[in-house]
Amino acid sequence: MSRKTEGAVGTATRVLAGDDGTNYDRVAIAFHWTTVLLVLVQFLLAQLWDLFGKPTHHLMVVAHMSFGILLAVVIVGRLVWRLMPGHQVPVIVSGWVGLASKAVHYLLYALLAAQAVLGFVLRWAGGEDMSFFGLLIPSPFAPWSRAAHHQVGELHENVGWAIIIIAAAHGAAALYHHYVLKDRVLLRMLPGHGGG
Template sequence: MTQSPSAAAPADLAHYDRTTIAFHWLTALLVVGLFALAEAWSFLPRGTSTRRLLQSLHISLGLVFAAVFVLRAVWRLSAGRRLPPAAGGWLRVASTGMHGLLYALMAAQIVLGFLFRWAQGEPFAFFGLFDVPTLIPIDREQRRFIGGLHDTVAWTIVVLALLHALAGLFHHYCMRDGVLRRMLSSR
C-alpha cells in the first residue's frame, strides 16, 4: 500500500542522530572497500608486491571494520536515536529482518576474517603499526573451508546491502515516505 505524501510527513521530520548516521555510512564505505580490495587482488598473481599490499590494506581495514561494528552495535543498543518504524505489515517485517540479517552476517564475517587469518598462521599487522596476536590456534587444514565461507558471506553481505540500498531508493522515489532522508544529515 502506497502512502500519500501528506501521510509521510512525520517520517520526513525524523532523522537519526549524527553518530548513527556516521556509523551507517562508514560501515557501508568499509564493506564496499573491503569487498573491492578482495576482488581486485584476485586478478593479481600470487606473491606480487601489489597483491600483498592490497591484502595488508584489507586486513588493516578489516580490523577498523571490526572496531566500527562493535562501536556501532554498542551505540545502537545504548544511546542511538530510535525512530518509529516507517512502515507496517510485511514492509516492517522485511526491514527488521534485513537489518538483523546484515548485522548477523557482518558479525560472522568479522569472526571468519580472524579465523581465516589465524588459519593462515600469519599475524595481523594493523597498518604496520602493531600485530594482533593469535588468540585461537586454527588447524591450517581448515583454512580452505574458512576462506570459502568468508568469501560466501562477503558476497551475501554485498548482495543484501545492494537490496537494502535499492529499498531505500524505492522508499524515496516510489513511496515518497522520507525513509531515505532519515539516514541523511538532519540539516
C-alpha cells in the same frame, strides 16, 4: 540512575547529536555511511588483489585486514550507539514491510559480525598474524589443516558475497521508498536531511 534521568540524558545526547526524535542523528548517519564505505572497500580489495603482483597484492591484503578490524570496531560502536537510551528512531513503515526491514538490518549485523570473526580465523588458521596498519596480532592457536583452512576461506568469501547482495537489496529498497513510495525512509539516513 533513575529511568527519568536516563531518559533525560538520552534525550540530551540525541539532541546534541542532531536528532529531533524522528530522524537518525548525525552519529548514527556517520556510522551507517562509514559502514557502507568500508564494506565496499573490503569487497573491492578482495575482488581485485589477484590482478596485481607481489608488493601491491600484499599491500592490498594488509589493507583488507586493517580495514576489516576497523569495520568491526565501527559495527560495535554502531550497535552500542543504537542501543543507548534515546537513540531509537520510530519506524515509519509497518506490517510485513517493517518486519522485513528489521530482519534485513539484524541479518546484516549478524553477517558483518560473522565476517569479522571469519577474517581472524582465516588468517590464524593459516598460521599467519593479523595486521592492523602494521601492528601484528599473533594467532592464539596452532595452524589448522589445509582442508579446514580452505573451508574457512570459502565461508569468508561466501559471507562477503551475501553481505554485498543483501546490502544492495537494502539500498534498492531505500531507493524504491524514495522514488516510488515517496516516503522519508531514505532521507532520514542522508547527511543534511536526517540528523541535520
